[in-house]
Amino acid sequence: GENVEQHPSTLSVQEGDSAVIKCTYSDSASNYFPWYKQELGKGPQLIIDIRSNVGEKKDQRIAVTLNKTAKHFSLHITETQPEDSAVYFCAGRHIMRFGAGTRLTVKP
Amino acid sequence: DAGVIQSPRHEVTEMGQEVTLRCKPISGHNSLFWYRQTMMRGLELLIYFNNNVPIDDSGMPEDRFSAKMPNASFSTLKIQPSEPRDSAVYFCASSSRDSPNYGYTFGSGTRLTVV
Numbered sequence: 001g002e003n004v005e006q007h008p009s010t011l012s013v014q015e016g017d018s019a020v021i022k023c024t025y026s027d028s029a030s031n032y033f034p035w036y037k038q039e040l041g042k043g044p045q046l047i048i049d050i051r052s053n054v055g056e057k058k059d060q061r062i063a064v065t066l067n068k069t070a071k072h073f074s075l076h077i078t079e080t081q082p083e084d085s086a087v088y089f090c091a092g093r094h095i096m097r098f099g100a101g102t103r104l105t106v107k108p
Numbered sequence: 109d110a111g112v113i114q115s116p117r118h119e120v121t122e123m124g125q126e127v128t129l130r131c132k133p134i135s136g137h138n139s140l141f142w143y144r145q146t147m148m149r150g151l152e153l154l155i156y157f158n159n160n161v162p163i164d165d166s167g168m169p170e171d172r173f174s175a176k177m178p179n180a181s182f183s184t185l186k187i188q189p190s191e192p193r194d195s196a197v198y199f200c201a202s203s204s205r206d207s208p209n210y211g212y213t214f215g216s217g218t219r220l221t222v223v
Contacts, residue, residue, distance in 0.1 A: 032210050043199050043214030098151040
């Protein structure tokens with residue numbers, strides 16, 4: 001099956017700084033690359049995704065970039081706020097298997 | 109839409125008892141997934157259904173676990189008999205292959221504690 005790996009496992013930033021989380025995948029046939037955010041006591045929620053025919057997608061303060069050659073995609077959060085603190089997951093497309101998650105802490 | 113609805117939110121049971129978790133997917137979604145989340149193993153896919161038919165149950169840990177989807181609006185995950193190591197948060201998610209983003213919508217989860 002497909003392997004999905006995330007880095008780092010934990011990330012701590014100051015409010016206002018940027019945060020970047022990277023996900024590598026093994027299946028070269030993957031064509032859909034989502035990021036999910038999980039807040040305490042809730043289920044994961046899709047926050048942004050990208051398809052393999054584009055290299056970057058932005059939605060306000062978050063963006064996802066894709067490098068199909070290197071088989072990785074990254075989540076970028078700019079101007080971080082305390083409410084961005086959560087666990088973030090990337091997923092492999094083929095029957096979504098999730099990475100181990102990155103715990104982001106934004107310090108006020 | 110009310111989203112994916114799971115019940116109960118919390119379940120505490122004694123070892124050896126039968127546990128049934130329930131899920132109502134989003135209307136119109138034709139794929140349903142059961143996940144288990146623990147600190148040690150993260151989010152594990154247990155089983156998924158397409159059009160009410162189980163497609164891949166390779167993630168189901170043991171024969172003690174079973175899942176059914178009798179119709180498009182309801183699914184159950186049953187553990188019989190339950191064991192302390194089954195303690196986890198169980199999530200149900202649904203999606204539509206016809207959706208342009210293929211994203212999954214998760215329920216709020218059932219926190220299971222087996223004592």
